[in-house]
Amino acid sequence: MKVIFHKKGAIMPDIKLIALDLDGTLFNCNGEITQKTINELNRAAQKGVHTVISTGRPFNGLPFEQIKDTQIDYALTTNGAAVYRIKDKACLYENTMDLEMLTPVLDFVLSREIHIDLYIDGEGITPIRCRENLDRLDVPESLRRYMRATRTPVEDLIGYVKDCGKKIQKVNLNFYPQPDGTLAYRDETIKFLKSLSAIEVVCGGFNNFEISKAGVTKATGLKALTEYLGTTLEATMAVGDSENDFSMINAAGLGVAMGNASDDIKAIANYITTSNEEDGVGEAIKKFIP
8 A cells, every 4th residue: 555645745744633524434334433433533632633524414413422422523514515513503604505506406306216305404304205215225224224313304395495495505315226236217317417517416425416516515614614723724634435525535635545435535545544344533543643
């Protein structure tokens, strides 16, 4: 394994902020944060290093119980569309989509058998029919439990958005497997989504599509947080495993790919740590924050 300590040379940056993806990164395959990793997070905090969870999930999908004994202060949610201070749910930054912008997407998805979630003001909203078909999705049971616990089912998704009067942080699409092993409507959907210039589309894992406003990424949300904290992207270590982590790993002074990361993430990382089943986050913190 070739280890490059810094993208612009051989000097490792002085890390002031750690940005951590959740699924496939901070979480192991059972949706847990191990004690070893928690110990390393707390050791980094004692050295004055801030930690931000950087996830495609909404605010209410954060693992509050698991992080209660850590000093994780911030959450970059919905792939960078909203950044929060955890202790009081103060939204420090938001870059959302209105219903008019998303009408073509919603018309397309709701006319097909596709699982859809909307993230609005830190909450997850889903059609009742999607909630009823949750067991059909080919995702880990830990993720299915999380989805059940954090989605409010509604009869009329578009009507709900109109009535609540709030803008949308992110749209999440999952696809039902077919008997031949393919995913219903997935290829057709990505072709359609790529024709729309107003949105950003990435995969966050398990063959899903995550839709944000064009230009909104984990990197833009991370930059907003560094400005709030008075630090820089150069002094940030970003750790992730999948396509929606690409932007922040590429933008950070120190980009770390998990051992279980996709090949394109490993290709741009400065360092490849162990997998999420082997305390990869804890190992990276131990290595780069001595």
